[in-house]
């Protein structure tokens with residue numbers, strides 16, 4: 001029986017990013033497709049029946065697919081330059097938990113499915129949890145079809161190239177009926193468990209979070225022939241906007257706001273950009289505070305853009321309000337894991353999307369530094385195995 005980290009070890013070279021470090025496993029990239037094959041192979045080795053649904057979600061069944069089943073899983077895609085555990089830990093731990101349940105000769109009273117959701121990070125098409133949003137109908141299907149990646153490919157085209165029929169993506173009531181309860185195990189992204197905490201925590205809620213695109217347009221020009229007084233340089237307005245992001249979020253306790261992605265167009269060293277696109281990620285437990293932070297940023301961006309002779313447009317790309325996991329399910333799980341603290345998280349998850357539709361809960365596994373979305377993300381062998389054992393206990397208690 002392989003340990004969790006041995007399972008993860010078998011994919012440790014899939015999607016390594018030599019430039020950024022860590023892993024870049026965008027949905028439907030070669031790397032993520034390789035991880036899908038790995039998951040399907042691992043599931044089949046355990047006698048699970050595998051199917052991929054209309055939205056590209058992989059379901060590995062222990063028992064016949066049935067309504068009201070117990071479902072656990074996570075995602076295989078990553079952020080650019082991400083860590084080894086965000087997503088795959090939940091899938092590998094579910095495989096290891098099935099091993100443990102079979103070793104304990106547990107006879108499930110209901111079917112169990114392990115799922116892998118596509119595009120949880122939204123790294124390719126810009127909307128996080130795209131797969132679970134499609135499944136639950138939490139995204140307009142035409143908007144989803146027309147999402148574009150950095151090369152201009154639409155989600156519909158990429159989905160079609162990967163065996164899906166874009167006409168059939170979207171709300172899937174049949175698949176939703178099969179989820180009686182959903183439990184996601186995930187590496188902790190933060191320092192709730194910290195350097196010395198217990199191995200496991202139970203999730204309580206997910207911070208409201210959204211993504212906005214700011215496009216600042218100016219006058220593209222030659223870097224050597226345009227006098228400083230004659231410029232309308234969107235990079236200058238963008239720089240001041242990014243400072244405004246830090247200031248606006250720092251004024252609101254518990255708010256977080258980040259610009260992690262900025263694209264100058266055309267992006268030449270000797271070229272004054274004509275446009276700069278930057279993406280804002282803003283989060284807070286209270287939707288009104290998030291709106292206040294975004295508004296403050298947008299107002300400042302408009303002012304600095306005007307001073308620079310530029311214009312700015314703001315587009316909301318996605319938003320999810322704060323989600324509380326199912327109190328009954330979370331209570332039962334806490335009772336099965338004495339000593340496991342209950343923690344809120346600032347990270348979004350498919351369990352957060354599903355929580356709006358079916359009883360959902362999360363387990364977090366200690367990450368000593370708390371660093372995530374980074375190659376430094378880490379889970380020790382002991383904690384990883386404690387996570388799989390805890391998941392097995394929880395599944396046994398719910399099966």
Ligand code: HGY
Nearest residue numbers: 120121128346347348
């Ligand atoms: O962005 C998030 O919170 C998650 O990792 N997708």
Ligand code: MN
Nearest residue numbers: 086087120186
């Ligand atoms: Mn994740």
Ligand code: MN
Nearest residue numbers: 079086121373
């Ligand atoms: Mn993530």
Ligand code: MN
Nearest residue numbers: 222223224270
């Ligand atoms: Mn020239």
